[in-house]
Amino acid sequence: xxxxxxxxxxxxxNRGKIFIxxxxxxxxxxxxxNRQLIDIGAVEFLRExxxxxxxxxxxGGQDPLSAKQxxxxxxxxxxxxxxxxxVLVELKNRYPNAQFTALVRNSKDIAAVQALxxxxxxxxxxxxxxxxxxxxEHDVVINCGDSDDLPLTKVILxxxxxRAQAKPDALRKPILxxxxxxxxxxxxxxxxxxxxKIYDDSNLDDIKSIRVDAQHRDVDLQILSAGKTGxxxxxxxxxxxxxxxxxxxxxxxxxQVNHMIRVALRRKELVQVGPGTNLWNAVHIDDLxxxxxxxxxxxxxxxxxxxxxxxxxxxxxxDEYVWGDVARELARLLYARGAIQSETPKIIAIEEEPIxxxxxxxxxxVSSRAIALGWTRSGASLFQTLPQEVEWxxxxxxxxxxE
Numbered sequence: 151x152x153x154x155x156x157x158x159x160x161x162x163x164n165r166g167k168i169f170i171x172x173x174x175x176x177x178x179x180x181x182x183x184n185r186q187l188i189d190i191g192a193v194e195f196l197r198e199x200x201x202x203x204x205x206x207x208x209x210g211g212q213d214p215l216s217a218k219q220x221x222x223x224x225x226x227x228x229x230x231x232x233x234x235x236x237v238l239v240e241l242k243n244r245y246p247n248a249q250f251t252a253l254v255r256n257s258k259d260i261a262a263v264q265a266l267x268x269x270x271x272x273x274x275x276x277x278x279x280x281x282x283x284x285x286x287e288h289d290v291v292i293n294c295g296d297s298d299d300l301p302l303t304k305v306i307l308x309x310x311x312x313r314a315q316a317k318p319d320a321l322r323k324p325i326l327x328x329x330x331x332x333x334x335x336x337x338x339x340x341x342x343x344x345x346x347k348i349y350d351d352s353n354l355d356d357i358k359s360i361r362v363d364a365q366h367r368d369v370d371l372q373i374l375s376a377g378k379t380g381x382x383x384x385x386x387x388x389x390x391x392x393x394x395x396x397x398x399x400x401x402x403x404x405x406q407v408n409h410m411i412r413v414a415l416r417r418k419e420l421v422q423v424g425p426g427t428n429l430w431n432a433v434h435i436d437d438l439x440x441x442x443x444x445x446x447x448x449x450x451x452x453x454x455x456x457x458x459x460x461x462x463x464x465x466x467x468x469d470e471y472v473w474g475d476v477a478r479e480l481a482r483l484l485y486a487r488g489a490i491q492s493e494t495p496k497i498i499a500i501e502e503e504p505i506x507x508x509x510x511x512x513x514x515x516v517s518s519r520a521i522a523l524g525w526t527r528s529g530a531s532l533f534q535t536l537p538q539e540v541e542w543x544x545x546x547x548x549x550x551x552x553e
Contacts, residue, residue: 221247221249222245222248222249222322222450223248223249223288223290224241224245224248224251224289224290224291224292225251225252225253225284225287225291225292226250226251226252226268226291226294227252227253227281227291227293227294227295227296228292228294228296228329229253229254229263229268229294229398229399230254230255230263230399230400230401231294231295231400231401232396232398232401232402232404232435233329233389233392233396233435233438233439234292234294234295234329234398235396235397235398235399235401235402236397236398236402236436236438236439237438237442238252238266238268238292238398238399239266239397240439240442240443241292241442241443241446242267244443244446244447245446250266250267250268251268251269251270251288252268252269253270253271253272253273253275253277253280253281253284254271254272254273255272255274255275259399259400260272262399263399263400265399275299275302278301278302279305281302281306281309282305282306282308282309282312283309284309285305285306285313286309286310286312286313287309288324289313289324289325290325290326290446290449290450291309291310291324291325291326292326293306293326293327294329297331297333297369298366298369300372303328303369303373304372306326307372307373307382307384310381310382311324311376311379311381314381314382315381322450322452323382323383325383325384325385325449325450326373326382326384326385327384327386327387327445327446327449328369328370328373328384328385328386328387329386329388329389330366330369331366331388331389332389332390332431332465332467332513333365333366333508333513334360334364334365334366334367334388334513335364335514335515336365336508336511337511337512338511339423339507339510339511340424340499340500341423341425341426341428341473341474341509341510342424342425342428343427343429343512344428345428345512345513345514348514348516349465349515349516350515350516350518351463351464351515351516351517351518351519352519352522353518354458354460357460357463358460366388370386370463373459374459374460374462374463375459377459377462378459383449383454383462384462385445385449385462385463385464386462386463386464387441387442387445387464387465387466388464388465388466388515389433389467390430390465390467390468390513391404391407391430391431391471391508391532392405392432392433392434393407393432393535393539394434394435394436394529394530394539395435395538395542396435397435404435406430406508407476407536407539408539409505409508409509410422410476410477410506411484411540412543412547413503413505413506414480414481414490415484415543415544415547417490418490418491419491419492419496420477420480420481420484420496421477421495421496421497421498421502421503421506422473422477422495422496422497422498422506422509423473423497423498423499423500423506423510424497424499424500424510425497426472426473426475426478427473427474428474428509428510428511428512429472429473429512429513430470430471430473430511430513430514431465431467431469431470431471431513431514432468432469432531432532433466433468433529434530434535435529436528437525437528437529438466441466441517441523444520444523444524445464445523463519464517464519464520465515465517465519466517466520467515467516467517468517468527469531469532470514471533473510475533476509476533477495477509479533479536480536480540481493481495483536483537483540489544
């Protein structure tokens with residue numbers, strides 16, 4: 151009996167086939183199927199050729215080796231940020247054989263990123279030609295660095311498209327996973343409930359109907375338009391409020407809840423915008439990074455048969471919460487720590503503390519498409535984490551004050 155394995159040369163991108171006569175077969179567990187039969191001789195033959203010729207098996211759905219055994223290259227933007235650093239650690243753990251390169255702006259962060267086994271290129275998001283070149287040299291680009299930088303997005307897409315054109319016979323199209331946000335759905339900034347509509351990512355009309363002038367939307371539409379060319383496979387993950395401590399090499403506290411705490415510490419009072427009846431979703435950072443991993447698994451496997459670019463848009467959303475409930479609990483916790491003077495939140499207008507803007511709106515979404523991929527959430531809830539958020543933020547503020 152003969153088994154045919156498709157392989158790809160990781161240096162040239164050329165592809166070919168190996169024909170292997172099979173004699174001995176044993177059952178093994180496979181990540182995408184319950185049971186698989188794989189030939190011992192085939193595996194050993196492949197291992198020898200992989201070491202000698204730098205070949206890897208392409209998992210198009212029928213090959214026996216998992217996508218996680220690929221040797222592929224990945225260029226990462228935003229590794230020193232809260233989401234980006236945690237996603238980097240997740241993907242490094244999932245893909246130990248992948249070649250990671252990261253753009254790092256600040257020299258003081260380079261050593262921490264390199265310690266994760268990542269090649270570092272120093273530069274900023276304004277180094278557009280450098281970024282275009284790096285994108286063209288990698289199979290996958292992950293952008294957790296900026297959701298609103300259109301020139302940056304354009305050069306990433308141009309680099310990936312040039313890679314696709316240079317390797318028309320490659321078995322995989324270049325992949326982009328871009329980080330947007332449910333800020334796309336924000337409405338009135340008065341802290342009141344205006345959120346009857348819940349946006350479902352499995353409903354294409356929902357995603358296509360998002361306002362063109364919404365936050366992040368110009369960048370998202372540029373990416374979705376690039377998906378229509380057929381040259382690359384671009385994906386978008388749009389997280390909601392993200393909470394809990396990150397696992398990255400640099401910044402590991404979030405924004406919305408932690409800004410509310412920071413403002414309270416500065417003013418010695420907890421403030422909320424308006425009545426606080428507005429709704430958002432929240433997701434634990436570990437659950438969110440798991441979604442990035444699942445999405446990359448799916449993209450690399452060759453099993454994504456999406457025909458509409460909007461089918462590659464994913465909310466990263468968990469349970470809903472009311473901002474006024476968060477404000478009251480934070481006030482109680484901070485007052486108990488002696489950090490503020492009252493356990494009752496003070497109501498203000500957004501103009502008084504513009505940094506609290508994301509806490510004053512409504513943003514409601516459901517991650518049906520992620521759930522269909524097999525995404526489940528196991529992290530502690532937002533309210534279970536609030537006492538730790540207070541302690542982490544207090545420690546951060548104290549550390550900065552002593553610098």
